[in-house]
Amino acid sequence: MKKLVSYFVGNSFLVNLLSIMMVLFGIISLAHMKRDLISNWSSKRIQVTATLTGASASQVERFLTYPIERAIKGSAGIDKIWSNSQQGYMRINVDVKDEFEEINDLETRIKDSIETIRGDLPSETKDIVVRHIKQTDSWFNYYAILNFDQNSDLHQNWLLKIEEELERINGISRVDTYGYTKDLYIKLKVDNMARYRIAPSDIYNKIKETFRIYPLGSIRKGSDSYSIEIENLKYDIESLNNLLIRSNNSSHTLRLKDLATLEYRLPKINRTNYTNGKPGISFNIFKDVEADSITLKEMLEDKLAKINKEAPEEINIISVEDGPAFIERQINALQSNALMGIILVLITLCLFLGFKTAIMTSIGMPLAYFFTFTVLETMGISIDLISVVGMLLVIGILVDDAIIISEQYMQNLEKGASSKDAAVGAVLSTWKPICGTVATTLIAFTPILVGKDSMSNILMAIPVVVFSALLLSLFESFFILPNHLKHFVTKANAHHESSYFQRFKRGYLRLLDGALRWRYIVLAGFVVAMIGSIIFASKNINFNFNLSISSETVEFIGALKKSEGLDDSYKQLAPLEEVMNKIDKNKYNNYQFTIGQNYTNGKKQEGPQYFSYRVSFSQLDNNVEANKKDVQDYLKDQLKELEKTGKFERLEVKIAKGGNDESRENLVEVTIQSLSPFNVEEVTEYTKKAIEDLQIEGIKSVDLDDSLFKDAWVFTPKKNEIQSRGLSLGQVSSQLVQFINKNEVYEYTSGNRKIRFLTYAADGDDLTFEELGNLPVVLANGEVIKSSEIGTWKKQKKQSVIRHSNLMRKVVVDLPFDKEIVKKEVLIKKVDLLTKELSKKYPDLMFNAQDADEQSRKNKNSMIKKFAFALLGIFFVLAIVLRSIMQPLLICSAIPFGVIGVIWAFYFQGLDISLMAIIGIIGMAGVVVNDSLLLVVTINEKRRDWFSFHRPEILEGAGSRLRAIILTSITTLGGVFPMAYAIGGDSGFTKGLAMSMGWGLLFATVLTLIVLPCMLLIQRDFMVFFKRKILRKGIVEEIIEEVDEVVIVTNKLEEESVIH
Template identity: 25%
Template sequence: DVDIKTRFNSKPAALVQANRTSQEDVIEIATTVREYVKVQKEKMPDGINLDIWLDISVMVQDRIDLLLRNGIQGITLVFIILALFLNLRLAFWVAIGIPISFMAAFMVLDSLDATINMISLFAFIMTLGILVDDAIIVGENIFRHHSKGKPPSVAVIDGLKEVGGPVVMAVTTTVVAFTPLMFISGIMGKFIAVMPLAVIAILTVSLGEALIILPAHLNQALTRSASDKSRFTAWHEHLRQKVEQGLNYVIEKYYSSAIEYVVKNRYFTLSIGLGILIISLGIVKGGYVPFVFMPKGESDWVIAEVGYPLGTPYSVTEKTIEHLEKKAFELNSVFSKMSKKNGSLVVNAFSLVGIIPRRDWKPPQLGGHVGEVWIELTNSERRPSLSVNTILKKWRSLVGEIPGTDTLAFSTLEGGPAGNPIEIQLAGRDFKQLRLAANELKAEIKTYPGTLDIADNFKPGKEEKKVRVKQGARPLDITMGDIARQLRQAFYGEEALRIQRGRDDIKVMVRYAEKDRESLSGIEEIRIRTADGMEIPIEEVAAITDGVAYAVINRVNRKRIITVNSDIDEATANASKIVSELNAGFLPKLVERHPGLKYDLEGQEKRTRESMESLQKGFILAIMIIFLLLASQFRSYIQPVIIMMAIPFGLIGAIFGHLVMGMQLTMISLFGIVALSGIVVNDSLILIDFINRATKNGMAVETAVVESGKIRFRPVMLTSVTTIAGLFPLLLERSFQAQFLIPMAISISFGLLFATLLTLLYVPALYLIIGDIQKLFSARFQKAESQS
């Protein structure tokens, strides 16, 4: 049996856990528990107190509040932007597609047994601006036709006919781009699976609303607007006209000059774009925007785990845990300025001696040689200038070195799937070889600045006596089984009889006297009884040696393994870079020095590899499907290439966005880039469609490019600005709950911002360059035919 002691704020405590099933609401359960504690607290006797610890529902509620707050702000910004550029009634009916699409998506998610959580709510925020893109394109085109003097019904029909097909194609490409995220393998795939599901449901419903419901409302809205003479309507119309005059001035004064310059210098424009793309890729390759699987964000909980060698007295571990608690509360004095302003930095401390429960990917540890301390910090929003990493480093320095420990690790409680930043699994059949290789690997990792808490999972056990039968025991008919049985009888005992006392059976055990069992020397004095009744000293028939047992033996594919792991300080080290260097140089040499040794990269590296492989396959498939859809729309294999050139240039915006915001590229950033590939082609698709229509009507190609660019300037800007506006509040969020989601918002918003400039200037240049190439080949082909 193992003693387990719990302490809360340095006082003995008993812990009662309230867990939930997958079908229950964590917030509802937590509310019930809090009400129970509030009532029962008053009934407790003196000296006993009830308190709540590690209420995860607070984190969940904070995330929901964060996303709802940002969602409301995003919807408001989207509507204001629409109202500035469009008729007020038209803007209202375009914006009303947001709640309609959201309600339908909630119904779809409910039917699929999906939950409303941080990821699904982020999907709703991400689509705030995207889902109105189709409605904006339809509504703006109808408004443009109505502005030419057409009656509302005619304007609706003509406007919808003109953009209906491209709108369907634009939404379809976006849906296709999000589809690969549904098939990401590994734990990350399970973590974000609900996001693409929600986005696809929202976009599908919004498309139906834009093509079926919206035109009918716009017909009525435009009809009523003509007869509406209210002062507010007049004021809004005056404001809208001012905005439109300003927009027209920008188009005529600046955009016209820019696109005319691009048309005349299209090859120079192409070279500038390629140069910027190469520079952005160089920024990533050079490490200016490093990649991490899942960055360490802010947290309100810090954890210290301590482990001694197996067999260490319980009192030693308990004393160390008390030392950790004491130093934790000293943080309030160290950061006294913050504590005076916002209350105590360390709100609560909870400790366990005798067990380290399972957490995330780590198995539980049990025994008097292990323990852990959790400290709850004041909310991160109340300490904006004091990061959790600063607090963790200070706690680590206050604790100092603790002699005799096997492990002393400090970490934070974070959301999201992660793993050890550096985790390398060594496999082989010889434990001595494995231990030697593990020590060499730990020494090598220690040479990298910023590596912390380097350890392995090999745990030596207690000291032991190893007994093996000698060859000379065979003539005496003594086997290893006889020796083992008699040793057990001597020290543990043998049941001689049972005595009935009431309902209980009392075992009577026969064994050596206590004084003979207290010391190890008693083993050497044992005499082994033979089959004929002789007693022989154990040393005559068995070899007794000293040794150390294994506390645990880990195996993978029947081979013994030792896993070496390390944490890092992300301010000075990059886990991906360190693992890559180890894999390229040190690890192959380690295998050469230790024949039979094998290694695998685990932790964040493994999760990155799993996700990246499936993401690459899905992305390539999505690109192929998008290309085929565009080829069928334009009946050309060349024009889809022009449109899809927006995808790599969207990457430029995403990279520069992370650089400007001081954020690292993460796995979530890459998901945003994949989703961006479907969004950025939409405006290019419709611009190319307008250019094609103009050239079919007899307009010169260069003139068609310039005029189509002018016509599409407003809807392109509107669709881009509304999408960015929907995400803008999240980009400015500083709470630790938002840190996980911000990289994806950066990828989409900054990528879309750059892709908008690309659509308005770079796509026209590409269109003309492709036309030049086609003319060149056509002229050569005709010349060859005439000569033949």
Template identity: 20%
Template structure:
């Protein structure tokens, strides 16, 4: 009774002897509504399942949870909250050792206050607490204390001067002294981050919480730093002994002496300054060669460490469900010895419950007897030594040894860390005729297969399925007195079965159909099938039935090719994944393009296809290869982020022009931005990490952070220049005084980055911040003084007799006068 089952599902678990044992299974997949808390929904479902045991779920039925994204989300959130707390404590300890414990206590209050305000702003903007938004907070924690550190350190420095001022007056003047540059410095960081919100494509919504939350954190941190931090300083340390006159001064003296020893030779002469700037410039250019030599590869996002892997099996069209089932079991046996695998679910003739990746790859359409899936579930990442990507590479090697029917395709699919695509490396072939497209696609597919780091090669055309064609011999049917409908009914019953009745079930449930059909193994054209009797109703009631084989002509033909269209354009696709030497699509593209140029297309009777990197061809009279897949997302993301970086630099330049009233000083302030590349590239090379979209986020954010340090330094140089001291002495004094807060703010940001260094997705962001800050901070306090000396000389003094003599800008022609800088 019931409909014929065209799909079969099995679950495989470890038996007592360690091998996998299979049992029939039914998979139930539940998804939350938009806006619901995944953790709460997951827990509620599990509680309901427990309550149904013994009632709706009878004894002997084992219920097993194969995927629980609510538990995964809860685990990641708790892990990130721990990192958030660790970064906070680390920064507080840093302030305690560098300035004092009272100042550290102020910082301990400032950080949670800013974070809570940021979370409120995030709620108002419609963001939820998820992995990306929490990473935005961890990323922000290192820079949101910058304003507070500058304010607190300057208050402590003024209190340690012992010049007769009251604590309140000294605090007010300390805040006033760094107030304007702190405002501009905060706005520059926001100007660097905010344009990233306008990245388009699939990566846009994925990245949006980072600039949104980080910008909100910076804005709130400024108001907390200038409003709450001074008040807390007065309350906590207003009547305390002047510890700055002891620990603080000695610590500052050590830092000042260290800075003086390093910077003095550089600013001693124009020649030394130019030599130093030349060395730094060459080092920056050399760091970029790591891209050219592929020592630092470029990729959209690195592989994540997930708890599941999927194996997709495509047998030749026309294969039976039993063939697919046998192939799945053989593949499961091959990967069974992998110790990290906990359970496997096999789906023959149907798709496994799909996730976001399956939605984009159209796995929900996989409902045919020749299609199968293996859902491979791994142990928790803290219980295994290997990452899921390394396990996937191992599985792929094991599966290659499994004998399968000719034409079968096996793919190992990993859950992508970001926006999913149909295939990592995908070539779309456009052309004037179907033949030209298919022949070109076949050659491109061969190039894919010949490239050692391109795996899981497939195409959208597939093999033409065999087709059994029945032609009715009308004269023979008429002579025998057989209706054509009777012939069709006989064929339909033989190959599809027939419903002959129903079986009631009671209790208001729908009845089951009673169907009669042949076993799958007998559904082929054989002598037995040809002997099926067909009634001769037109020949009279006493006429003997005639055999079906006498009335039809049966031919086995090749089916029609698959026709694929994208946005109204006919196209054929060649797809592949990357594993081995290179795992980013751009390197596969370069390899295939080299092979295209080297191939003799004329001998194949084809024209060499034009290669397009973005956008479907407007003219299809010639053959075109369009790169799609992950490359399309990568191109759009890096294009938009490059534009965001340009807008950020323009915004920063305008802000600094407004602050200093000159068009040339901002150019000096922006000079250290490229210096971040030295540390960024070296850091990625040391860690063997690819330069990813998150690395680019770190690079763009560094533009605002480094410019902030430059602003503080240049502003102090402006206020220190009095016309009596030579430029060299002014630069050394200003650098020595601002060196401590610059180092502290850099260390705070580096601490915030260090706690996420082990995360596979945001490691690029952490490396960019950690190493980029280290190199650019060390060079900023040396490069800016070197630029002043290179353009003006070490002994330059402003002409006090000329009120229009520039002191802020080492170049001439600006309007800032000495009288304006008192």
């Protein structure tokens, strides 16, 4: 090591060349790196879907879902199977184990298993699809088109045109429009069809045949080639009206217009949208995974500006949710906070080490960042939210190694060493503890790097950044920094420790001396504080392990008690529109108002009585968080007044994340599972009443699963009557369905336009139960009979959706709660006590209370495991460095002590401890362990043995390392606190990380300087006690035995002498 360091200290050309090359490589890599919202990651889920047209949910479950689940359950690598069975359709999701890598092989085996039982499935089963859920594109931006008239052909044609133009932009993969388009509705004339003995299937087949392609091939005449084809009917209403259905030799023809009425129109509107009070529609833009978000945004904005200029009068496209702005905000926060951090680091270093030393020490920061860009670009990692989190995490850590070496270098100069000897000596005397400190930080993030679960895949960029930045910082500190110090800092700063620091140091040593005298009381006090803080946090602070990454909006959702339709709902909601108009328009970007749909507890609710307001904010506004809180508080105040009107069944104001409408955050669920069908209605009603009787404060409502039994109109066929009239059940079904649903018989495609051909006899939404028996059925001879003649109609309770979890039927009772009143973990414990009583009443059922957010549950378990592995790894490294078991335990105890600061900081600021906060605690652990290790190594050097080890040695060691510990802590705090408190721009998503790392480090540093020395002296007390009371006893007994033997021998000699 000495030869290597001496070589670099004496070779300035190589050192400077390496520095320049690292910067150049970094600049080139940065110029070619993709900027994105989040890194691409592969889902470990396989999905199986199939249709069984006309079958009820229970029939689909029995004849389709169960057989397929049983067929695939034995495949290796499956973690969980869960499914939904509903009217005519089923979906099975197969979650793959985290450690299982052969997903394509598993997909093939599932396909083979299904193919094996294909003959046992109903013959009507269609469209069995098995696919691995992969990320082929990602959401980019959400736009609204104001004043768009969906009934206008001009507007519809313009929309098709701009969709094509937008999809031609390089980087945009698709455009999803949320509006209604016109289709061709073919209303059958039942009487005419009966007269001419035409079945619905005759019309279906004729339409399909008309548009079918009949290729004939091509011929060649010399050098010319001729294609030969049969001309198809081109789509237009007139041609279709004249479509020939039947003709005879007498020139009698039957055309489609004789049997049906054709109308090109919109479907029945069941949802209306308004943006900033103006009607319109919206669309999402998705980009391919390779496109750069920021560059693509600039191209898209230019294109939309041109489109708006050429758009029909009054139409205007505006951005509602800006995806790239989210990453822009984080990059801006990184730039401003990094600059702020560098300034604070320089000022601190100048105050303690002098200007030249401060400059040399800080050089490692840009070198580490540029080298990190090269590593990221090589590994295919983009500049996204996760990699930015890693860069923010290491802002204050990068110069820690350099500070320790620079501080030791200054001490060597003060002792009279030459600049070269001081530089080499600084590295040689500190390289072991520095390597240990870096190793502990790297070990802390290793579980995330090597993890196989989805959370590790998403967060992988963080440890990659930490590893590359810290290892380069370590290299720079050992081989580049000493050379710079030798050439630019040749004399010791005689006054580098200011009088202020000297007074601070004397005060610290007096405080430490008093703490050492009362060490047992000090330690006991902090232990009690730690235990009390953890208990307090478990009851009063919310933990959020959801890794949802998107911009936040304020949502005002609800349901009216009564509504006659969309227009009636709009009139009733006029007071809400007035409420929205009173919000200061400078506080938000825009708001969207939807009638006919909302998402409640992560489940889609449809009907004219449901509505939602969504207020969006600009992510580039420095006051976005404050504005969001102001709008939320205002709407909550207005909610209380609106509830008094009595119009609303439900009203709720909440923070929602874009693209996460199905999120089940702030929900506790009670799951009820069984291997066989059970009385769902009875069990769920009893469970609901039992929960309500508990009267747990904070529960907003007890919501039953939407898959409960609902009213159904069931036709029971008289099979003998059907057969006697020359019909089959399939023929009866194909006729009755025309009065209930619209049947898609063909989809005509022309360019980007798709027109569905839908047939029907009557609008099923207007049908009443009493009219069912009068529905006509046409016999083969043209006679028309009533459906009541061949069957009976009755009302029954039917389950609309049947859910399975690992082949067990599953029903869920949702408990939305106010996290300001009751903590999720506390609520789960209270409800879990009830589930045990429910299990006694229904012994065949399994009851369980849990967090409704499944991904959050997985992340929580994963993070607990990673944190445990990190602690064990840190302990292992420390044990190797210190060659001790006890002292690594003392050092690791600083981590839970640091959590005390995190707990109280988050509590007083009203923040949830999020997943990013946990990452910050891991980062804090690395820094705290670094300082503690440095202090312990220094104090150990003062100890010759335990008997001569007293307070003076500890005071001397702590005092000698006070400046280095204070410097590393201040520089780290200077890097994270500007981010935590938006000094350099609000960091939003990463605020929790900065807050936990900053306050945890601040508190843990105090503990390192005060409590750790006390624990070392307590260790000395026990070691001395052990040696004096235990080991000493053994030594004394041996001496006594030896003395006794000597006495015996002497007595014998004296006796022999007397005899002689």
